[in-house]
Every structure is written in structure tokens, then in C-alpha cells.
Amino acid sequence: MLSIENLTVTYGEQEVLRQLSTRFEYNEIHGIVGMNGAGKTTLFNTLYGFKKAQNGRILLDGAVLDSRQIAFLETRNYFYPYLHGREYLQLLSLGKQDFDINEWNRLFDLPLDTPVDQYSTGMKKKLAFMGMLALDRPIVILDEPFNGVDVESNEKIRQILERIRSPKRIILLSSHIMGSLTGVCDRISYLTKGEMSRTFLQKDFGQLEEMLQELIRQQIEGTLDDLFGKIAV
């Protein structure tokens, strides 16, 4: 089990995560949803060690988490210029004999012997996703995995996530597209103002969607009335 205890992360004066405590279980795909700036990416960056926490603990099975236990698919993927896709995968599968790059590439059909600089956004995302699979680690974190990828690849990613789910793996993912989360997750937590306000089980996903719609309606209703009222006048 991955447990986060009283995690506080700040950017300068701004507290992005506030005493956040939660748990993620093995064999589950756990979604995290929240508005822009809610702290999703900060949470993932802190788990992966990009960002240091001011306070709190992150434990995997009771021991302090090490970033080598995590495979992280970032929102925006960065690749070394002029590196070929195949080389990227070779580097990430160092010491793993069972990861056959060509076999895995049958899924996405990427031009692996071409510099990654020449890939489209979607192709880069797919390469990073394959790299994450090559790492084969117990915690898999995907920050907006469905962004910039075509419908077909979205479905492939969803099906692969189902396949890599195992009693030895915890999968966390965030998305702005609710449908992509509800289709694959066992639980979805709602993150707001740096806190996990509520976690929804699969049977309650309908409630979550209604709650989000209502929140957004409350946020913009007044402005929309003003704007459309003026147009009507």
C-alpha cells in the first residue's frame, strides 16, 4: 500500500498541498481529478522526487518511498534532442532482457529509428508510455496520459492499463476528461485546494460527475448570465 501522511508542499509562499493524507492500494487503478491548480501534478512530482515536501511522509508498504519504485508519465514529455526512440527505450530497459522493443512497438507502430524531435506530440506521448512500461515498476503514475493522443491510442492505453494491473502494482492517473477516468478507474479521488476532499468508488462515479457539473455551474453561472444577457440585449 502507498500511503501519504500529512503531505505539505509549497511553491514560495503558496501552499499547494495542505496536510494531504491518503492511501492507494495494490491491484487498483486510482484516478485523481481536480480543477487546474488543484495540486494533481504537484502531488505526482512530489511522489517522484521532482519536488521536495515541506512536511509529511510517503511510504510504500511501511518503508520510505524511493523514486526508483515509480514509473512516471509526465504531462509534457521531455526527450534528449537527437535521441532516437529506440535508444530511449534501450536506456529505460537496461538490464531487462524480457522487454522486446520491436514486439511492444507493434502496439503503437512508432518510427523508432528516427530522432524523437521529429515525432508529433501524440507519438512522443506513446513513446514515453512505452518507456514507462519498459521500466516495469511497482508504482505507475500517469499525469494526463490521454492528452494529445488520438482516440485509437487512448483506447489502447486504457486496455494496456487493464493488463498491467496486478497485485504487485499501484496505478495512479489524472485526467481532465472524466470519461477517460471513469472507464478505467476503480476509485477516483477529488483533489481540491491541495486536499483530497472525497474518494468515489466505481458505483458512485455518477455522483462525482454530477458534483463536478454542479461545481462548475456554480462557478460560471453568474458570469454566463451576465455575458449572454448582454449579448441578448
Add this chain to the structure above:
Amino acid sequence: MVLSIIPVVLNIRVKQCYRLLKEIGLILLVLVAPIAFVGLMGVLEVVARNEFPEVGIYVTVLLFFVHLQRRDHNFLKQIPIRSMWIYLMEYSFALLPVSLLFLLLVGDWKNPLVMQIGGLLIGLIPPARRYGKNWLRSPRLNWFPLDAFEWRCGLRKNWFFIGLVYVLGLLLAKFVATTLLIVILLAYGGASVYNQIEGKEIIEQLYFQKPFLRTKTWTAFWVFNAFLAPHYLLFLLLHTQYWYLLLVAIIVAFLLFCVVIFYKYANFFPGRVLVNHQMILAISMVALFSPLMPVFLPGILIYLFVLWQRAHKNLQHYYAEH
């Protein structure tokens, strides 16, 4: 229009210089300043003694390579005047203090003249575009070790220039200076490949297997020397009596690799480009490949030590348990 842009661009460059100084560190600057002062006095002495403007030529050649490696084309394109004017202005301003020093302190006018004319001519050359269609068919270089992926990428980027220099070096090996110049040029090219920072996931794959910084530096050293082995052989066959010059060049190239690799990981932040890398590289080139290298050496070694410590600490920050 040009005149109104000058203060804006200069202001940006001054801010960049300030950030560079911050990156180097105040304590280190204070430590290195006396050594740099001695070095400068030495340069001025050479200038006063020699008739030939060798320092001016050296600075011009260096500036030429810095110009070829510039990465701010897209930024400059957004400024509503031709990039050429910016280059001319920047190089003139950058060379002005050095020129004035030579002029006022030792009454030398040849070196300032060479530098200023060189700066103007270089400003007229458009820097190479990087991601054009011509680069699509860059070589695979699978025979390079995967650990040295920076070299594969760097060679792909500049394969034409490096290949040309390499072949010319072999053809002109009968001149003593050729191989030494090739070592300097390719050390510069080799050091340039470390100006990008790889993702954390790649470092993780390599970091925990062996002592990271040591392995990285030795890999650079061996790859570089293996690549230049045919040049060394020819040099030793044709100019055996100057073997010690080659040895010095190889050691100095190694020090240069240490500087750029330690600098890279001292400033490691996932997914970031090292904006001041070219500046550090240029300063290191001046310090290491000048005839006054022995004067600069203590400063370079102190700098290396500080960089190594910073790199070590920075890598621990990103890779320690959390």
C-alpha cells in the same frame, strides 16, 4: 528602430549575465578573481611583447564557434529588426571592454582591431538552423556505447561539421599544429554535447549502477580518445618528438569534459536546457587552451572541485529517498 532596440536587448543580456554569475556562485567568483587577475596580467604581457595579434585571432576564432552554437534564433526572430544587427551589436559590446583594456593598459591596437573586425564579420554570418530537413538522415551511430548517448546525439546534430574537421585533420596531419588543433576543436564539439539535460528516468537507469559522475567523465574521456585514435597514431608517427604536446592537449581536453559534465549535473533540473552552458564552455576553453593555462590551472581545479560537490549534492537531492 535599431537604436531603440539596443537598450532592450542589452538589458536582457545584462540580466542573463547576472543569472550566470549567480549560477557560478559569489564565493567561487571571489576565490577565482585573484587568479583571473594574474591571468589577465599575463595576457596583457603577451600582448605587449608580441607583434603578431595572436590573442585577437584566438578570441575571434572562439567567438566564431560560440556564434555557430547559438540557440536563440527563434527568440531573435521575434524582435522586429534583423538578427544580424543584434549579433553585430552584441559582439561589439562584448569585445569592447577587452579591446579597451588592451588599448589603454598596453597601448596595443592590433588585437582590438582584429577582434572588432572579427566580431563584425562573424555577426554577418547566419548561424546554422538546427532542425532542417537535411538533418533527417542523420547517422545512426549504433557503434557508440549507449551510455554515451550524448555523443550519439551531438554527433548526429553536427555530423557534417565534425566529419569535415575529422577528415581534414587526417589529410593535413603532416603539420604539427593540425592534430593539436583537431583535439581542441573536437574537445569543444565534444563538450558541447553536454548542454542538454536528460530526463530523470534515464539518469535513474545509470545513476545507481556505478559511481555516476566518475563513470560519466571516464566514458567521455574514452569515447573522445577512441574517436581520435587515428589522429594520435598519425601524430606520433610523423611528429614523435612532440608527444608531450599531444599529452598536454589530451589532459586539457579531459579537464574540459570534467567542467562541462560537473556543471551539467550541478545545475540538473529535470527537462531543463542549460542556458549558460555555452558561456561556461567558452570561458573554460579560454582558460584551458590558452598558453597561460598553468596560470589558470589552480582556479580551474578549485572550480572543478566546487562543481563536483554541487553536482554530487544536486544528484543526491533528486535521487535520495524521500
